[in-house]
Amino acid sequence: MALIELNGVTKYYEMGDQVVKALDGIDIDVEKNDYLAFIGSSGSGKSTMLNILGCLDKPSSGQYHLNGKNVESLDANELSEIRNLEIGFIFQSFNLLPRATALGNVMQPLVYRGIGHRKRKEMAMESLERVGLGDRVDHLPNQLSGGQRQRVAIARALVTHPSILLADEPTGNLDSQTTIEIMQLFDELHAEGHTLIVVTHEDEIAQHCHRVVEMKDGRVFNDSTTSSAAVTS
Amino acid sequence: MLFSLIESSRSALASIIAHGLRSFLTTLGIVIGVASVIAVISVTQGMSSFIGDTFASLGSNSLTIQSYTPFEDQMKGIRARLTPEDMELIERRAEGIASITPVLFANRASQIKFGSQTAFSRIMGTTYAFQDVSQSYMSLGRFIAQSDNLTRRRVVIIGDKVRENLNMPDNPVNEYVDIGGEWFKIVGLMEAKGEIMGQSQDDIVLMPYNTMRSLQGNQARTDIQIQLSLSESAVLENVTAQLTTLLRNAHDLDSDEDDDFQIQTAEQLMETFDTVINMVTIVIGGIVSISLLVGGIGIMNIMLVSVTERTREIGICKAIGAKRHHILMQFLIEALLLSLLGGLIGLAIGYGLGTLISSSIPSFPPASIPLWSVALALGFSGFVGVLFGILPAAKAANLDPIDALRYE
Ligand SMILES: Nc1ncnc2c1ncn2[C@@H]1O[C@H](COP(=O)(O)OP(=O)(O)OP(=O)(O)O)[C@@H](O)[C@H]1O
Numbered sequence: 222m223a224l225i226e227l228n229g230v231t232k233y234y235e236m237g238d239q240v241v242k243a244l245d246g247i248d249i250d251v252e253k254n255d256y257l258a259f260i261g262s263s264g265s266g267k268s269t270m271l272n273i274l275g276c277l278d279k280p281s282s283g284q285y286h287l288n289g290k291n292v293e294s295l296d297a298n299e300l301s302e303i304r305n306l307e308i309g310f311i312f313q314s315f316n317l318l319p320r321a322t323a324l325g326n327v328m329q330p331l332v333y334r335g336i337g338h339r340k341r342k343e344m345a346m347e348s349l350e351r352v353g354l355g356d357r358v359d360h361l362p363n364q365l366s367g368g369q370r371q372r373v374a375i376a377r378a379l380v381t382h383p384s385i386l387l388a389d390e391p392t393g394n395l396d397s398q399t400t401i402e403i404m405q406l407f408d409e410l411h412a413e414g415h416t417l418i419v420v421t422h423e424d425e426i427a428q429h430c431h432r433v434v435e436m437k438d439g440r441v442f443n444d445s446t447t448s449s450a451a452v453t454s
Numbered sequence: 455m456l457f458s459l460i461e462s463s464r465s466a467l468a469s470i471i472a473h474g475l476r477s478f479l480t481t482l483g484i485v486i487g488v489a490s491v492i493a494v495i496s497v498t499q500g501m502s503s504f505i506g507d508t509f510a511s512l513g514s515n516s517l518t519i520q521s522y523t524p525f526e527d528q529m530k531g532i533r534a535r536l537t538p539e540d541m542e543l544i545e546r547r548a549e550g551i552a553s554i555t556p557v558l559f560a561n562r563a564s565q566i567k568f569g570s571q572t573a574f575s576r577i578m579g580t581t582y583a584f585q586d587v588s589q590s591y592m593s594l595g596r597f598i599a600q601s602d603n604l605t606r607r608r609v610v611i612i613g614d615k616v617r618e619n620l621n622m623p624d625n626p627v628n629e630y631v632d633i634g635g636e637w638f639k640i641v642g643l644m645e646a647k648g649e650i651m652g653q654s655q656d657d658i659v660l661m662p663y664n665t666m667r668s669l670q671g672n673q674a675r676t677d678i679q680i681q682l683s684l685s686e687s688a689v690l691e692n693v694t695a696q697l698t699t700l701l702r703n704a705h706d707l708d709s710d711e712d713d714d715f716q717i718q719t720a721e722q723l724m725e726t727f728d729t730v731i732n733m734v735t736i737v738i739g740g741i742v743s744i745s746l747l748v749g750g751i752g753i754m755n756i757m758l759v760s761v762t763e764r765t766r767e768i769g770i771c772k773a774i775g776a777k778r779h780h781i782l783m784q785f786l787i788e789a790l791l792l793s794l795l796g797g798l799i800g801l802a803i804g805y806g807l808g809t810l811i812s813s814s815i816p817s818f819p820p821a822s823i824p825l826w827s828v829a830l831a832l833g834f835s836g837f838v839g840v841l842f843g844i845l846p847a848a849k850a851a852n853l854d855p856i857d858a859l860r861y862e
């Protein structure tokens with residue numbers, strides 16, 4: 222049994238009398254400890270895909286099994302729990318809490334786990350240091366650069382040690398040096414046994430991954446296991 | 455559960471502080487409501503406990519009869535009177551009376567002089583029975599004796615306030631005072647009684663009834679007051695009915711005419727005060743519930759705005775694992791804190807206001823806030839906060855994470 226199983230998943234948006242098929246019949250399995258990249262042109266449905274995988278959105282039709290459980294049968298609170306315990310989500314638009322500091326943002330997911338303040342702070346600091354932001358913890362999101370915000374978002378996703386990490390363009394705002402650092406971090410996480418799913422435009426990053434799925438108009442256009450899969454970095 | 459309560463309070467407080475002015479304006483309705491209820495309660499409570507004390511000391515089984523002229527008759531120049539003959543009649547015929555005494559007031563507020571000091575006081579002519587009827591006790595000297603009355607002796611008993619006003623020594627007995635050009639010897643000083651409704655009970659001068667009558671030139675048309683106390687076994691209603699019949703007959707009143715006198719008990723007087731205070735409390739209670747309602751709607755309104763403003767934040771929190779109750783709790787606690795804060799501010803303002811009112815009116819009893827009113831005010835504002843916070847909080851908790859995240 223694969224960690225993630227999608228069968229005939231669609232996502233339609235009705236705009237007036239026009240139907241936008243953001244996802245149009247997706248069948249895909251993702252194994253545990255996979256290192257997968259979604260690529261494809263803008264509007265091909267990558268973010269929609271990730272939202273469904275992250276249990277934020279539900280398919281219009283089709284089935285999504287996560288860990289053998291049919292996501293459709295879960296209620297709002299159970300989905301919240303899965304998002305909190307299993308999934309780390311790095312959003313394309315960061316989605317940081319504007320009134321909380323970098324530290325506060327990273328601590329927040331732990332609040333919903335019932336972890337005490339001291340322990341939370343400890344874990345958040347560790348996570349922030351891991352993305353190289355140990356010196357900016359008291360800044361509000363609007364006092365941070367785009368790249369720094371992105372790293373806060375990454376730290377927040379990592380702080381819970383999720384088994385699945387979903388990243389939507391995680392290096393979109395980073396310089397090449399930081400990009401390399403982040404990709405090294407992802408490699409480490411993969412080596413630790415996490416499952417990584419990354420949406421990206423950049424070929425270098427895609428090549429880093431062990432499996433590349435190309436999307437086009439809401440369909441899987443190409444699904445290939447790359448050569449680098451054999452050579453773990 | 456307790457844990458998430460603490461966390462929610464923490465972030466609720468942060469958000470209240472972040473919108474300081476808005477939070478304050480939002481709670482204004484609650485502030486005004488609670489402030490007015492506390493102000494009124496503190497004043498009326500101070501007053502009613504005080505009135506209760508004073509009336510208890512007044513003797514609850516005493517009656518006062520005085521003449522009563524309706525306003526229309528007053529305009530026509532008609533004056534009802536209670537005469538010494540009326541009193542004699544009651545003394546002779548009525549049953550169940552322990553002591554009875556006439557009280558004759560001086561025609562006008564009279565001047566009393568002692569040395570170079572001058573003061574005005576209430577001067578009454580009465581008999582030895584007054585002591586029993588009015589439950590007065592002497593702190594020095596003696597009361598008016600029967601012989602004083604028979605021989606129209608020029609003696610007076612004074613209240614402590616009079617002694618004070620005239621700068622007299624602590625023991626004024628055997629001193630002489632000048633009343634209306636006549637010399638009177640002080641034979642007794644009454645025990646202090648305090649005040650009722652800001653009027654001193656000790657600003658009083660008593661002289662023998664007959665002395666007072668002769669001072670007024672023994673006019674035939676005197677209008678006296680009759681004070682009497684009931685014997686142990688007497689039933690108030692029976693005595694009142696009997697007195698009414700006696701006086702109506704004596705005054706030749708037809709059955710369609712109203713009484714030209716009033717019979718009052720100390721208890722009745724107290725009940726009147728109680729009724730007034732209760733009325734005030736009810737009216738204020740109404741005003742307060744309206745202002746709390748308005749305050750509650752204000753809170754609901756701002757909480758709804760806040761939910762809309764923070765839709766994206768709510769979406770983010772849900773995306774990273776917040777459950778329904780986390781969000782619900784956060785907004786509910788924010789509403790609760792807002793209204794409790796308003797309640798506390800209102801409490802402080804109300805107490806200040808109450809103290810200000812009672813201290814700015816001279817000889818008004820000091821304001822007092824009973825603990826139950828504090829609990830009531832805070833409980834009520836908390837209740838309002840929760841009641842009007844539920845709708846916005848539920849709205850926030852039920853948001854769909856992906857819709858909330860997309861909200862611009
Ligand atoms: N809420 C929505 N309502 C209507 N249409 C939507 C909605 N969300 C996405 N779409 C449409 O679905 C399609 C896929 O969108 P999606 O965001 O998944 O693209 P993407 O591959 O992530 O693009 P990009 O690389 O630019 O981020 C787009 O055509 C978009 O217009």
Ligand SMILES: [Mg+2]
Pocket residue numbers: 267268269313389
């Ligand atoms: Mg996208």
